[in-house]
Amino acid sequence: MASTLLSLGLFAASIGVSASVVLPVLGQEGRSFSAEKETALKEAARLNQQVGQLYQQGKFNEAIPLAEQALSIHKRILGENHPDVAASLNNLALLYQNQGRYAEAEPLFKQSLELNKRLLGENHPDVATGLNNLAGLYQNQGRYAEAEPLFKQSLELNKRLLGENHPDVATGLNNLAGLYQNQGRYGEAELLYKQSLKLRKRLLGENHSLVSTSLNSMALLYWSQGNAGDATDLFTQGLQIEERNLDISLTVGAEAQKKSYLATIAGTTDATISLHLQSANNNPNAARLALTTLLRRKGRILNALTDGTQRLRQNLTPADQKRFDDLAAVRTQLATLYYSGLGKLTPEQYKDRITQLQQQATQLEADLNNRSAEFRTQSQPITLEAIQKQIPADTALVDLIRYQPFNPKAKQSEQWGKPRYAAYTLTPQGTIQAIDLGEADAIDQLVAKFRRLLQSSNIDPKPVARQLDALLMQPIRTKLGNTRQLLISPDSQLNLIPFAALVDEQNRYLVESYAITYLTTGRDLLRLQTHSPSRQPPIIVANPDYDRPGDPNSTAQLRSSNSPIVAQKSIQPISPSQRRSGQRSTDLATLKFDSLPGTAAEAKAISPKLPDAIVLTGSQATENALQQIQSPRILHIATHGFFLQDFPSLTPNKTRASALPLFEGTSTAPAIGLGENPLLRAGLALAGFNPRKSGTEDGILTALEVSNLNLRGTQLVVLSACETGLGDIANGESVYGLRRALTLAGAETQLISLWKVSDDGTKDLMVKYYDRLLNGTGRSDALLLTQREFLNDSQYRHPYYWASFIPSRDWRPLNLTMGLG
Structure with missing residues (x-):
């Protein structure tokens, strides 16, 4: 059997607090079958491919019936004792695990592992994968004593099979470090995290997504120990790499693919805001990191679609259109390399290829920057200074965010709290001001009630408008001073209310005191500097x-x-x-x-x-x-x-999809x-x-x-x-x-x-x-x-x-x- 292994980091892709897992995508069996059985096996392979795609998107509800169908086909055609059956068992177990259905996942992981040991031998990469996955399940359940020997066995087996210098070994080191971190064994965890980071940088290059995973993992380790300063510094490095890779990933694929990718790093957005508001609210670097991350990621899919290649090409010369096409092709190759792994390449070849493509992309970007003002505006890095320069005098940008608080000291199953709202304000000269506004559910309930009252001219909405203002805008006003011009970027349900109709402590509508304009994101301030001519009258x-x-x-x-x-x-x-x-x-x-x-x-x-x-x-x-x-x-x-x-x-009888998180507790689309x-x-x-x-x-x-x-x-x-x-x-x-x-x-x-x-x-x-x-x-x-x-x-x-x-x-x-x- 030739099986291809697709490595997927659940938390590792987001904040790096748990083990990477492996989802096999099944290959074709080498022996011959009847035409009917061959057709069935091809269907099973297609189903498993879909399972892999849905898994990456966090759509576990949709993936489970497909995984069950693939398992049933393999058992019927190949019998109970076959490596492809083991792989299908593993797939289904992973899906159950990510839904928190641990009791159903455990026996499937065990069956898969024992089947691979018996069929492939104790010294096989699929056995290392099985050990890793079962350990990850135990870690999620807090069964640390059972997880540790399995992580160690998986790591040692990969070292023996792949050599000391291999990305999978670095992943094993990171996994074991995460377990030690959960146990409070911080010194041991730090040593392994550093080994993993050093190995990944050497094998994959400084800007690989797994390097950012290691940096983010170490940030969480220092945060757990109360060291917010070092945690902020490491998060800053890790998120800078994520931003670079996000730029590449959002240039290719359909909107659904872009949303799926952004969901994989949503955890670091929530983590940086949590670090600032809950552990480092007096740290200006933590505030800067949180607001920068918010400004870079909020409304990012919309910007990526608005800056589509078709619209840019309309304003480029034929020569520059060729450069733009070449840049899109290079970015596509980079995105594929980042997220498909080594494949048939050695680590050296892999690193060399990434470096070569990065250099090509940098040169093409520089050429287009020199020749196209619109490209230059759209591709410039998002910085606080750039946005602050575009805020008018006597005006404040108010950026609201619905986030999920993260606590690195809690048990892994309890690290994500209930969603909350927060606000960040920025003025042309002032410092960043931030405030946690409270649990989102309470605010959302008042938002719904407020909207209902506004839609009837026979009911006085002021009492509810005052209640909502007390939770939402009154705390923000304490940060605004005498500023009366507001650029508000709402989030979630707050997009559906007119802030001007809220009522302040003097029983006055905010429209009487404030001038309010709405933005999708503070990045709109940069985009509004580029103007196109009108071509028709009104x-x-x-x-x-x-x-x-x-x-x-x-x-x-x-x-x-x-x-x-x-x-x-x-x-x-x-x-x-x-x-x-x-x-x-x-x-x-x-x-x-x-x-x-x-x-x-x-x-x-x-x-x-x-x-x-x-x-x-x-x-x-x-x-x-x-x-x-x-x-x-x-x-x-x-x-x-x-x-x-x-x-x-x-489509008749088609079930509505459920977009579930790629990792426990994180909001998605x-x-x-x-x-x-x-x-x-x-x-x-x-x-x-x-x-x-x-x-x-x-x-x-x-x-x-x-x-x-x-x-x-x-x-x-x-x-x-x-x-x-x-x-x-x-x-x-x-x-x-x-x-x-x-x-x-x-x-x-x-x-x-x-x-x-x-x-x-x-x-x-x-x-x-x-x-x-x-x-x-x-x-x-x-x-x-x-x-x-x-x-x-x-x-x-x-x-x-x-x-x-x-x-x-x-x-x-x-x-x-x-x-x-």
Whole structure:
């Protein structure tokens, strides 16, 4: 049997506090079988390949039935006594272990180990793997006395089989050190960690991911001993390597792959924040490391997608496009080498190949930096100094994070605590200020209650708004001094509330005291320094005729544009009509719409303020027309918006996926079914929506399609509709909905809504907003002043009317003098 071993570090890939484990990916058996049996074995191999991929993504629930099926096939075709059966037993045991199902995992690990000993002999790499995995299980259970001899046996066996100078030996040293650390045998652990680190640097190079694992492991060791200073220094080195490798990994693969990889290092994000807030809150280096890590990783997937190669290539010369292609190829090779291991290479060949590719990448990056301002902006290192320079005077960046506290002194099964919120503030000249805000569950419950109250104009939300403010913003205000301009980067459920509607100790809404703009991440401040020219005048889309098919000639006014980029999408079947008038929104069962006369009045009032605007209403307001746009200066869309909470699967009887953590207790992305994109569950209704005919489209502009619009150079997008700021919540990654789609499309600023808005009230708010905006008031201040005016109006003083819309990203005035590019 030729089996390939895929080494996966559970905690080792994140913070390095537990043993690396090995997941076999089965090869083909050497003897001949009937065609039927050969087909079955190929299917088992395919299943195990899927198991390996799902394991890496932390999707253990999805992997278990596939592993069980592969095991059943191998037993049926090969019998009970075969190495491939042993490997399948091991696979299934690993999955059970990572779900905490230790009692089910242990007998499978033992069966696999004994079977390999009997079939392959005591001196075989698969036996070393089995010893390591069983030891790891005992370590997770706190059965340290049983784990130690097994780790030692595995280490000695690898030394004998592979030699003293091999990466697997370094992993064995790291594993045994982790066990000693758990036992409080710090001196012995430190010696082994140092040996492992030295060996990995020599064999794999200074910037390999396993080197960062060793550094992070030693950081935890010093943290456990109360040495926060050395722990911070080692974490800084380890995370610098992770950042370098993250840059490489996020340049390749689909979004799901990027999310899966980022999840493997989520533990170090939580650990650095925990180190600062819980053990070193007076250490400026620990504060600096925590905030730097937060700024680098929050919203990282969104940035990686926004900086996609296709958009960059559009702005490069043909020669530079070739350099960019070459750089992408080199990064792909590097990513493959980092995470596939030695393969057939010797350690020397492996290290030489990585060094060669790193040098090629560095040279290509330098060439592109010299020739492309946009590439230079997007590839520059993220530092506190760079971001601090972009914070305006008298303004504070408030970066909120939902994190999981980590305690290295606790038993391994108890090291991760309940999620909490924290806030970091940064001003142009001031030092970093940070505060732990408390358990996330209590805050999230108030957030949900606050949102419900805001959506009814008949209920006073102030008592709950005050309770939430006391937990959330009151502690932050103690760090702000006299600062009244806030750039807030929310996280998790906090993305769904208007901070302006919170109530302070004087029973005043925050809108009365603070000007607030929302960012996905503090890194937005760097990205906003690069501007693209607009290519079209403002475009206003309003009052679509939902009942009649959209005009296929609706693109006549946009004929100067290039051909549209059309996204793949799913067409939602029509449910029984439950019409709702006077609100710009929909529920899951509401897939037909009545007209919104307020949007017609809105367009009529706004269009004279934009004399060169293209106005598309009635049957002209089609999906086709919107897909034709090319970087209009302003895009204003007034229509019904929707966010579907529960999207029925397109594949019958398909179970929704559960995205579980790669290591115990760490938050990951939300559960999103395979093949189901959350950007398909948010969108806008256009002409022909009810009969599903809008030009050559169906009248449903999903967020996925919005993400493919060309809005680079669009200074402002106003979605004058309901719930356009909603979507699936992913911790650290903003909201998967229209706001994410608009960022991907390149819009500089968004004005989006958080609940079902009033038709007439929204029209009045938009007219006043544009009056101020076109008089030179900033994109955020124009909304702020309008909200304050509404607050003093007896008709609109309830936050239901004025707080739904929030400004996101660039807060500065429009450049009304900039011509079209």
